[in-house]
Amino acid sequence: MSASPLALKVADVSARYGRAVSALDRAALEIPEGAVVAVLGNNGAGKTTLLRVMSGTHRLHGGEITGGQVFVGETPIGGLNPRKIVAHGVIQVPEGRRIFSRLTVEENLRVGGIRTRDRRSAAEARARVFDLFPILADRRHQRAGLMSGGEQQMLAIGRALMASPRVLLLDEPSLGLAPLVVEQIAHVITEINRQGTSVLLVEQNAEVALGVATHAYVLELGRVVLSGPASELRNSPAIRQLYLGDGAPLGDEVADGPRPVLAPWDFTAAARTRSRKAS
């Protein structure tokens, strides 16, 4: 067992849709407490499925976990229904920012905090959201569907934060947004993390993901083919090649099995270094 505290761990999870489609093949990933972990990969690599098995929503899409386990802290949550997983503090911002377009900004946030029984905690969570996204405070009475794509993404993240998550799962938050808005979202993810929430970020935009993340994983055909500190991956020729579009898939470079191009990162040692720096 790892000595560094983990917010969430995916331990050799395999998943499929129906009988024919294998989406994850013994995928393994760790989110240390307080980290921002990015998952990169091309279309169909299994990124969304990985998020779904963490949030328990895979079944809603016809998916099934066929092996392995997901842990929040030490607690196994693989296969629990999404409501129970939310109760463990794992909250997903779904792809495509599914906000309630007919409701106002304020009403959307209220829905996000619906499980927060204590009114003071709900008020604190709302103040935190308005602090992170002042535009949501300005537009609190506006119908959400009338806002821009970037504002809707902010609302989707804000709504998830209303549940005071231990782990926030973000699926392609930069998708379809203008560069300036992407920059704002990236800044906010860093700030959310600085305030104590662990984050898992699925992104096709490697530049954004590796700029925000502390650690990163690369998925290919449902397998982790590369992992390490984001700063190292950013400088890796393999990553540069892959995401500049002219390289061979990493799986071709890796003879058989998910052998990382970089040495696997020692999260435990890194956590020790961090806590030494902090003290």
Ligand SMILES: Nc1ncnc2c1ncn2[C@@H]1O[C@H](COP(=O)(O)OP(=O)(O)OP(=O)(O)O)[C@@H](O)[C@H]1O
């Ligand atoms: N609901 C579904 N039913 C059947 N097959 C699915 C379903 N969702 C995903 N798949 C398949 O599972 C595999 C992994 O898909 P997944 O969406 O997890 O990848 P991804 O990396 O998120 O890709 P993208 O960036 O295109 O969303 C693909 O082969 C995909 O076609």
